[in-house]
Amino acid sequence: MNPALQGLITIVVGVGGCVAYYYFSNQLLDKVLFPARGPEAGRNINRANMIRPWLFLFPALFALGLYLAYPVFETLRLSLTQRLPGGGSEWVGLQNYRNMLGEPKFWEALRNNMLWLIVVPAASTAFGLLAAQLTDRIRWGNIAKSLIFMPMAISFVGASVIFKLIYDTRAADQPQIGVLNALWLQFEGGFWSLVFLKIVPALILLAFAAIVAWVAWIFVRPMFKTGEPTGFWTVPLRLFVAGAAIYLIFLSLRSIVNIFGAELPYGQPQTWLTIPFWNNFFLMVVLIWIQTGFAMVILSAALRGVPEDTVEAAIVDGANPFQIFFRIKVPQIMPTIVVVWTTITIVVLKVFDIVFAMTNGQWETQVLANYMYDKLFRANDWGIGSAAAMVIMLLVTPILVWNVWNARRELR
């Protein structure tokens, strides 16, 4: 049979089956189980109405249970067992987790995931906010918006292929087909090389450090205010944030020193994806490129929801455009920013396709999802693979809960 015809039949049978299920189960409930006649008609109607939601929800609940809830528990079970040679399995307790924690590749994946977690949501949200604010001001803003949004329509694998071409390398005597190398070969160590490759990155890092310091200060400041009620967890949480901030500031300051110390190999084409540590950022660019459109669309809608008269009141109060943006508009859309940020964070924690398609975790670019895939389907080690999956779930869950809570508050 022609595959197209097969597909068509599948669609008809599937959709028809759904319609038939809802129609006939409803008929069964109303006509056979609790018919609205006889001496108990009223009670039967009430009972039928109580059962109906469950009847209609059943297919969804069943599918979710089978494909989502059951695998969670099965994965948990698998992560505590080990495959025996020749078939069967045995209970090994937490041995898989112990083995996993002993592997340097796991720690590399965890570190990279944390890097992704900091950089991608921050960059996507920041660029999205910037694009949303700027495109609202110009005549061709809608065209710009469509262009920025378009990567959302490209699959992660497709985007990875595109960027692999951008990062592509040819020998120095051949024409470069990768845009990045073509650009790189323009730098020859002169004045502009100094500006673009030393000063600009240093300024970006410095700005990042300043923002981190500012955010940390906002978190820590209430500790010095006396008389305010503090919860049990707030002080350790604040200290943790402060510690993380100090670490990040240290990292960025050290990087600035490194930038100025580094001897750059001018004139040689680079294999970008094999430069340890920095290649992570080349991978992140792909996801930022995709997610900026998402952030922009949501934030643009939120910005339009900011009442125009509060902006006008701020103008009369003497605020300049920057103050209007950061002190009037951004605080008003803060809940939306949080939802966007956490949504992207969840995408980042699950990131797999980009790493799989571009480096497959080589050259120190491993991330947790690809690590799990590696263990589960290549090494055929279901125990450690499942353990890695549990770690990912553990990391995603709190953010997911927070995200849903924020989104629901937003709706209210």
Next chain:
Amino acid sequence: MAGLKLTDVAKAYGEVKVLSNINLDISPGELIVFVGPSGCGKSTLLRMIAGLEKITGGTLEIDGVRVNDVPPAQRGIAMVFQSYALYPHMTVRDNMSFALRLAGKSQAEIDAAVEKAARALQLGPYLDRLPKALSGGQRQRVAIGRAIVRDPKVYLFDEPLSNLDAALRVATRIEIAQLKEAMPDRTMIYVTHDQVEAMTLASRIVVLAGGGISQVGTPLELYERPENEFVAQFIGSPAMNLFKGEITGTGTATAVRLAGGGTAVSAVPTRDGEQGLRVNVGVRPEDLVPTDDAAFLYQGTVDYTEALGEVTILYFHAEPGETAVIAKLPGIHADLRGRNVRLKADPRKVHLFSNGKSLLYRK
């Protein structure tokens, strides 16, 4: 102490002219009310004074200084918005101190100004609340407080009471009147479409219509001596009745034969040779009184009555396409419905309009 001077002020959006030839001299300490039908440009004019809309023609002076291109914050004005426009993410205190903070005032100065305004507006207990935790009236007071702390030379109010319920509107109107009395040297400009607000608050009213000023004057001037038919019908409720007629007698008093068969006598003087001039005779509903005399101004059948207790409003029968004549009689007269009633009016309260302009004001 700041006066405003508007000279030939105009506003156009591209080809569309919204306002033109606005000339207005506002003395320091006045409370000027802009009224007019919706779309007449009264809010636009206020926003031009505030600096939120660009002035496309003419000059605006505040305190003798041309401010056409001065940013809003440096014009010495503060504005109270119709929707309050409170910053929803800031407490009442932060809302009120935002402008001072931007201006770089010291914390002590800011605290003093906020405390003072909060005391005057009874907002003390709410200073640390967010706007969403306040009632409509309280939000309105915060918006006024935000203006007060800046101690501006000119206060601008853009329909500040239109979002309040009827009872609160009256109370807040009185508060604004008292606020004005407490600051006799501050100029206020107030936009409204509510005549009661205009009549009670204003030292002078500016009636705007058709992209220009129709008349400027004290509330009673507008009521007693309207310059044109528009102002005559806009001020006062129900609107003034207009009867078509032809002058039959001139002199210090003018006699008019009306199209409906009646005759009117007006205290408005006319010149010799104006016999036969077609005019509109305007009489306010409250100035019409029933009469049994042979000489009547209008007679007609009462179609409908509205007894409000203190007054009864009579709606007379009108042919389709005509405006019904309305009379407002003191007391309760519900029994007049369906009856034929004759009306007359005091000559001093009979207005004469020719081509829409009052004959009283012609040169």
